[in-house]
Amino acid sequence: MLTLTLRNLERDGLVSRTVYAEVPPRVECALTDVGKSLIPPALALAGWALEHVPGIEASRAAFAKRT
Template identity: 85%
Template sequence: MSEYRHTCMIRGDGGRVIRAILDRICNKWTLLVVATLDQGSVRFTDLQRQIPGISQRMLTLTLRNLERDGLVSRTVHAEVPPRVEYALTPTGKSLIPPALALAGWATEHVPHIEASREAYEAKG
């Protein structure tokens, strides 16, 4: 029995919680935000500049969700104007190795996946 199925049976939720967490982590922007924050604390505007194509709204939503899930911390410095910095929590930092492993797997298998897609499309 796979570890995933075993965990779902123990939890009794059919994998709902695990799927929700994986949906959050594997969305379009989360891994880019986490990878950028792996460099250390970053201000919102600097973070937005370092992630091409992300809108202010999407960055705000992504950061809120990551903070809610305990992967990112938000620090407001009492200055005028206020300075807000985001950083990975220990849980967020623990996401880096599996994310790098997944990215490595994807990079290694790109040629096979592209060939399979082309063969599939050629079938008609």
């Protein structure tokens, strides 16, 4: 599953993969410039999630009581 995800990210231009013909096989992955440009929005989303955890948990508890 990890390999599939990394290949999809490579296909989308977010990750570069370097494969080394060694034993055991070795692959290095790195963010491209486009991939690095996603860091600030991802951090903003994580901050939003942390800020809203109490409200989300309260909504989940209220929903669980109703169902």
